Amino acid sequence: VVICTSLVNMFAKCGNLKQAHKVFVQAPHPDIVLWGAMISGYVHQGQDYKALELFANMQDKGLVPDCFTYSCILKASGNVTALKEGMEIHNQIVTQRLEWDKVIGSTLVIMYMKCGTVEEACAVFDSLPDRDNVLWSSMIAGYVQHGRGVPALELFIRAQKDVARPDKVMYTSAIKACASIGDDPSHGRLLQEHIIRIGLDQDEAICNALLGMYSNLKSLKDAEKIFEGMQGRSVVSWNSMIATYAELEHAHLSFELFKKMQQEGLFID
RNA sequence: AUGCGGAGGCCUGAUGA
Numbered sequence: 001v002v003i004c005t006s007l008v009n010m011f012a013k014c015g016n017l018k019q020a021h022k023v024f025v026q027a028p029h030p031d032i033v034l035w036g037a038m039i040s041g042y043v044h045q046g047q048d049y050k051a052l053e054l055f056a057n058m059q060d061k062g063l064v065p066d067c068f069t070y071s072c073i074l075k076a077s078g079n080v081t082a083l084k085e086g087m088e089i090h091n092q093i094v095t096q097r098l099e100w101d102k103v104i105g106s107t108l109v110i111m112y113m114k115c116g117t118v119e120e121a122c123a124v125f126d127s128l129p130d131r132d133n134v135l136w137s138s139m140i141a142g143y144v145q146h147g148r149g150v151p152a153l154e155l156f157i158r159a160q161k162d163v164a165r166p167d168k169v170m171y172t173s174a175i176k177a178c179a180s181i182g183d184d185p186s187h188g189r190l191l192q193e194h195i196i197r198i199g200l201d202q203d204e205a206i207c208n209a210l211l212g213m214y215s216n217l218k219s220l221k222d223a224e225k226i227f228e229g230m231q232g233r234s235v236v237s238w239n240s241m242i243a244t245y246a247e248l249e250h251a252h253l254s255f256e257l258f259k260k261m262q263q264e265g266l267f268i269d
Numbered sequence: 270a271u272g273c274g275g276a277g278g279c280c281u282g283a284u285g286a
Contacts (some may be wrong), residue, residue, distance in 0.1 A: 003274080004274085008274090009275060011279060012275070028276050031275095032273055032275090036275040036276070043273090066273055066275095068276040069275080069276080071276040072277095074282055076277095084277065099274090103277045108280095110277075134278045136278090138278045140278090141278065141279080167278095169278055170279085172280070173279065177274070204280070205279060205280040206279095207280085209279075209280055211281085212280075215281095222285095234281090235281080235282095236280055236282085237280085237281075238281080239281040240280080240281040241281085242282090261280070
């Protein structure tokens with residue numbers, strides 16, 4: 001069954017769900033890990049309803065979910081905004097006393113945020129004693145998605161004091177928060193200065209996020225500065241800059257950059 | 270024993286509200 005689990009995982013992650021399922025149904029002595037691999041596979045491939053269905057089947061067979069299965073299924077519930085199912089699963093988690101698990105905690109927050117229930121997400125967040133980078137950034141990103149940039153930034157400030165070392169993802173979440181705050185670039189500039197100070201200013205994801213931020217803030221000059229200051233520009237950065245020109249009504253510059261991109265021999269997708 | 274089968278947050282983009 002261990003080998004089969006590994007095979008299910010491999011086939012599913014490669015996108016071959018048929019083959020994964022075939023191994024899954026033939027596996028001897030199916031256990032919770034095997035089911036977890038299959039459920040995870042469906043979620044990975046965006047088949048969230050299939051995953052929920054499988055989760056129900058698993059419980060009908062008398063198998064008790066563990067942290068891994070719960071985190072997968074909460075992700076699936078969030079993806080399809082199945083709030084009712086998500087809350088039922090949450091209750092079940094509490095009865096099993098697994099609600100303090102780190103991964104469970106952040107997937108609960110993500111699920112509630114995706115379902116539009118910010119209050120529920122906050123309640124979970126507040127109840128957790130240990131908050132890591134993932135939890136904080138999930139929370140910040142959730143607020144941003146609901147257009148609440150100011151509270152998102154306030155969270156970021158708290159997060160910086162709470163966490164040992166804020167990581168890249170946390171900074172990109174904070175950048176997005178700044179981007180979502182109207183047309184006021186001051187927060188964004190301060191954050192950028194900080195990012196330069198800690199030496200993260202050549203990280204590609206960070207640069208792309210900053211570029212996008214200045215684009216949102218309609219500050220073309222700043223966006224160009226970021227783009228030009230980048231060492232390794234990927235297709236993403238080019239697309240970002242081209243889109244920025246287009247959005248800020250510089251169709252000509254947008255096209256010029258597109259041509260330049262082709263000259264540099266980059267793949268256009 | 271944070272290792273030896275499965276789990277969590279991040280970068281641009283599509284004709285449109």
